[in-house]
Amino acid sequence: MSKIAPLSGFPELLPAQRAVEREVIASVSHTFELHGFTNIETRVVEPIDRLAKGGEVDKEIYVLQRIAAEPDAKAELGLHFDLTVPFARYVLEHSGHLEFPFRRFQVQPAWRGERPQEGRYRQFTQADVDIVGRDELPFHHDVEVMAVMVDALGKLPIPRVSFQFNNRKLIQGFYRGLGIDDVTDAIRVIDKLDKLPADEVARLLVDRVGTTPEQAQRCLELATIRVEDTSFVEKVRALGVTDELLDQGLEELAAVVEGCRAVAGDRVGVEANLRIARGLDYYTGTVVEIFMEGYERLKSVGGGGRYDALASDGRTTYPGVGVSFGVSRTLIPLIADGVLSGSRPVPSVVLVALNNEDDRTASTRIAAALRARDVASEVAPSPAKFGKQIRFAERRGIPYVWFVQADGTSQVKDIRTGEQVEADPGSWTPPEADLRPTIISTATPSSTTSDSEENQ
Amino acid sequence: MSKIAPLSGFPELLPAQRAVEREVIASVSHTFELHGFTNIETRVVEPIDRLAKGGEVDKEIYVLQRIAAEPDAKAELGLHFDLTVPFARYVLEHSGHLEFPFRRFQVQPAWRGERPQEGRYRQFTQADVDIVGRDELPFHHDVEVMAVMVDALGKLPIPRVSFQFNNRKLIQGFYRGLGIDDVTDAIRVIDKLDKLPADEVARLLVDRVGTTPEQAQRCLELATIRVEDTSFVEKVRALGVTDELLDQGLEELAAVVEGCRAVAGDRVGVEANLRIARGLDYYTGTVVEIFMEGYERLKSVGGGGRYDALASDGRTTYPGVGVSFGVSRTLIPLIADGVLSGSRPVPSVVLVALNNEDDRTASTRIAAALRARDVASEVAPSPAKFGKQIRFAERRGIPYVWFVQADGTSQVKDIRTGEQVEADPGSWTPPEADLRPTIISTATPSSTTSDSEENQ
Incomplete structure (x- = not known):
């Protein structure tokens, strides 16, 4: 028998910590529903060839096999590593029963066999919202879905988050307008600005992508534009590049920034950050990464964008736009740092004290009467001295202890x-x-x- | 790329069906919390040697391996096949941070690689409530935890369920009092009354367990006692067997039946059924199986009992008592049969109509104002003719369409x-x-x- 020890990469929460996670999931789910998004849950397994489609992530997939399978049996199923692949498959499999545009949210764990570190786990929970259309999905849904996540995260008691938007059409149009042939490769190099100094990135653009030094300079200038309003449009125009796709990208990005600013309160920043590209090739328009103040070391705590072919069965294409919030990636570090904690590890509001074991039925009836009016209650486990029963409640953070008197009347004590x-x-x-x-x-x-600060 | 096709044993719900499952899970969770049970979520993987401990189920475990693992690497992790094994491990791992008696509920999927059939799936969701103590757990918790599940299931809009209770001490004491040596083997044979006629079971008791024909007859008589109150005590006494353990079992079973009858409304039956044994060896007192009227073919839709050693680390023993409800096993057949359905596939109460694309901002503001007062709302995807927008709402079951007038005032239409x-x-x-x-x-x-029936 293996010794009991934590499994690296599979964090588990204690009850009061789990209460934090539950409240956060309930809050974002409620916001998603207020915006008309319906919840679905997909099975956790997918055929391996479907999971491996992207190519890039196949080394991190967990494959599944029945323990009694023949030794040479080929594994055919793996655990999903995100919620997008199963959602795309769900849409294809059930398209005849869905109404489009289809708005859904999904809160489930996903699994990746990568090396665990702070904010990166082998099992982690995500909350995704997406809108998917059949054949077409008008651009205004980009604004809609991003505003939903802005609304949802703005209601959470977490440090301020910042939505950093860009648009693939903007980047591609700009590069094309500059005369760069291999736009994809150029994006990949610019993405290294995170890790490399600007002049080295410029050199890579010249050496690897084959740009002129002047083109490289313009790419860098574009990538450094970062503003909290739509003034990026002027700044990009000032770089003197003209292209039809660039125009479309500028217009879309401006609409997303404006639409999200309209719903963002104090707790959410909205920026156009023209360095954001998101590595994955399937994004075709809006892209976003979400960062959390003071937790930049986690990299993004969420992200997403527009993909013109989320799913396709050969005849019909399903374009989509969506954004994912890393529930575990965000909450586990915040809980570990003491930024978030649960007020108590039990739901009980009241502990009904016990005079003696023969009176258990009387105390049980009191608890039932309280529950009938939605007051969570439990009966003391044993008729210990009242001081001990009060300490029992204290250790659990139960705020009230209820005493049944000899004459049948009751008293309730706020033990705080x-x-x-x-x-x-x-x-x-x-x-x-x-x-x-x-x-x-x-x-x-x-x-x-x-309030009290205002009163002083 | 594998063709898109359902995976046998991994059922998925459409949005309106998923709404049923969510409401059921919310309802039972709320009841569990009212009784002071706290929610936990465990990781889905456990070391294989821990999963295989019972021996009996090891053929059904799904083992996990990273796709990039060495070909001869030994798989060390498997998906849990119930919520009891991970809960026992959670208690041992985190015991220093838990307060005992520890009441928890857990609603999660589990996985078994067995052959799928109605009510039996390879991925299925369970809802478990358990109370676990350190070193000791007084008997009254048996009554408490069973009454919680009675309360929870009684609030669900499912066919009437029946809790059929027995007690291992009662059976063991009775057999011992009769002079049967191999009590465990005798229980195993009596368990076959489901499938074999009584006289054949009697023959097996004589041939395999070595009872006398008269002992076998008494065992059968005990197993046929089934009543909806505590009259079983007299009936057992009338069989003329005396044993100290039997007395204790009778007293416990009577207390469980009485305690559960006190909270069971019309929708839940409570019975003492002395044929119930539950195969698993670790039960040591109360045992229960739950059946659903009209769905006896599913066998039990839930079950559980008392185990004096839920977990042990060699120094400390953690006794537990609990009961599990098969959410998927119950709901998927009921949904398939049309007994349960969701009123609509989307959360939206209101569709805000769109006069023309330029007015989208005005419609978006209306939707935001409704959401601010917790009314789920979505804006029409396109400014189609109003008849078409109403049909869009109709297809989704959205009950209200909101029209913004030219003068800025609004009208709302109940489209039903x-x-x-x-x-x-x-x-x-x-x-x-x-x-x-x-x-x-x-x-x-x-x-x-x-109501209307009463009025006629």
Whole structure:
């Protein structure tokens, strides 16, 4: 028997931490639904040839085999490594039963056999929103789906996030207008600006892609444009490149930035960052990467874009646009750093104390009466001294202890303040804030704090 | 590239069907939380030697390997085949951070590589509730955890379910009191009453277990006792066997039946069925199997019991008691039979119509105002003729279409009744029943139906 030890890359949350994750998933799911996105859940396995399609990621796939399979049996299934591949397959498989444009969200784990590090796990949960059309998908859905994620993340008590947008048409049109032949290769080199100094990237453009030094300089100038409004349009025009695709890209990017700024509150930044390309070849228009303030070391905590051929069965093409939020990648480091914690590890609001074991039925009835009005309650495990029962509640963060008196009446004690009052299980209600475990966040001032600051 | 085709044993739900599953999971989760059970989620993989511990199920485990692993690398991880094995490991791994008795619920998929059939899938979702203690776990928790599941299933719009309880101490004590040496083997033979006629089972008891014909007869008599109250105690006593363990089992079973009857409404049956044994050796007291009326062919849709050693690290033993509900096993057949369906495939309550593409911003603002008051809304994808936009809503089951007038005022149309009224997006609210997709069930009369029946 293997020793009990954590498995590297497979993090697990303690109950109060899991309460944070549940509240976050409930919050983003609720926002997605308010925007008309429906939830689906796909099976976790796909045929290996479908998973390996991209080529690039095939080394990280976990393949599956029944333990009783013949030794030389070929493995045919693998665990999905993202939620896009299974979604594309779901759309093709069930297209006859779906209405298009089809808006869906999906919150599920995915698996990659890569080397674990902070923010990168072998099992991790993602929350994806996508809109997919049949044959066509008008551009305004790009604005729509990105604004949904801006809305969803803006409601979370996490550090400020920044949506950094670009547009593949803009980059491709600009490079084409400059006269660069191998646009894809140029993008790949510019993507190295993360790791290499600008002059070295310029040299690579000349040596590897075959640009002139002047073309390389323009590419770098384009890549350094980064603004929080639509002023990038003028800045790009000032570089003197003209191209029809560039015009279209500029217009689309401006619309995405404007549409997202309209819904972004204080907690979300929206930028045009013309260095963002996203490596994957299938993006064809809008691209986005999401970063979190103070957590730039995690790289992006989300990303996505437009793909004109999300799925195709040979006759029909399904274009899509979407964005993914890394739930585990974001929350596990925030929880580890103490930025987010759960207010208590149990849902119980009330512990009903026990006078003696024979009175368990009376206490159970009190708890049932409280539950009937949606107040989560549990009965003390044993008729210990009341001080011990109160400490039992304290250790679990249960805010109230309920005492059944000899005459059948009840009293309830707020063990944080010590206040104890007469109460009727058929009508007593705790303050709204005590009803469920909540997220305690050092990233956002609580409303109480900001109120009292204003009052000073 | 593999052709797109369903994978046998990996069922997937369409959006309206998934809405049913989500509502069911939300409902049981809410009940579990009302009883003070906290949610955890475990990683889906466990070391193979831990999964294979039971021996019996090892042929059905899916093992995992990185696609780039060396050809002769030994697979070390497998997907869990239930939620009990990972929960036991979680308790051992995190015991220093948990408070005992620890009440948890868990709703996750599990995987078994067995041959698929109705109600048996290779990927299936379960909902488990368990209470685990350190060193000891008083018996009253048996009553508590079973009553929680009775409460949870009684609130679901599924056909009536029946909890059939027995107690291992009762069986073992009875057999011991009868003078049967190999109690375990006798239980295994009695378990065949499902498939074999009584006289053949009696013959097996004599031939294989070595009982006398009279002992065999008594065993059969015990196994046929099945009542909906605690009258089984008298019936067992009438068989004339006395044993200390039997007494304890009778007392425990009576307490479980009484405690569960106290919370069971019309939708749940509670029985003592002395034929229930549950094959697994680790049960040591209470055992239960749950059946669904009209769906006896699925066998049990849930089950569980008491295990005095759920987990052990050599020094400390963690006794547990719990019960599992087969979410997929129950819902997929009910959905396939049309017993359960979702009221609509999208969360949207309102489709905001579009006058022309230039007015998209105005329609988007209306939708945002509705969402700010928790009314799920989407904007029409294109400014088609209004008749076409209404049909777009109809196909999705969206009940209301919102029209923005030339003068800036709004009207909202209930497309089911045709009624159209002036409305303000800052105050209009749909009836509560329209706010979310709901479950339509032929298993339970809807409250509207029973009301109108009463009125006739």
